[in-house]
Amino acid sequence: MAFTVPSPRAPLGDPAAPRADSGGPALARWYEDELGWATAAGPPVQLVTGRRFDVLELPATAGRGVLRRIGRETGPVALMGRRMRLLVAAGSAEELPGLLEWLEWGGISLDLATLGAEGRMTAPVPPGWRPTGRSGPGGAGAAVWLRAPEPGREVESSLPALRPSSRGRAVPPCLTRLVAVAAAECHRARLLSAARAHRPEPVAGTAAQQRPTDQRFASS
16 A cells, blocks of 8 residues: 655644744653653754664655655654654664665665664654744754654554564564665665766757758758
8 A cells, every 4th residue: 555655744823732942841841741752952952862762864855765665664753854764663773784784785875874872853843833933843944743753652662673572562663674665765865866966968059050950961
C-alpha cells in the first residue's frame, strides 16, 4: 500500500491554543510533562537525545523517499529546513556505522547522520500550538512535526530498534530495514544532485544558426 508523505503539522490558529515561544518554559514543560523527555534551555528549546530516543538525520528529499517506501514502519518524524529527523530507539546512533558496513554502504558518503548520547535536537512545535512571530516556531525553516508523538502513549515502543525490547507486547519497527532504505535514498539523492550539477546548459542560438546552413545544402 502506498504511503502518502504527510504535510508538516503546522500550528493551528485557535486563539485558546498555547503559544509556542521557541525559548520559553512552556514549550519545554510540554515535552517534559506530556512525554517525559529531557530538554535543554533555549532559545530555542532543545530535546536531549540518547536517553529516550536517538535521531536519524538525512536530507529532506531523501527522507521523503523513505516515508513513501516504508512510512508505516517509522516512529515520530520531524522536519527542520532541508533536514528530516526520524526518531529511533535510544542506542541506535552507536549501531549506525556497523549497520552501514553490514549493509555494504561503509565508506560511501551518504549525508546520513545521527544524534545520540547527550545530543541536541531543536524541539518542534507541538500540534495545536500557535507560533509567536515570523522568526518563531512555525515560520519558514522552523522545526515541525510531520508525524508527532502522542502524549500519554509510550513513544519508545514505536521507535525502530535493532533488537526488540522486552517492554510491551508490540514488536517495534526494524532499524536495519530503516537504515537500508535511508542509505539507498540518500545515495539516490546525491546522484540526482550531481547529475543536475553537471548537466550541460543549452547554447543559445545554436538551433537558429544551424537552420540557414541546412537550407543552403538543400537548395544546391
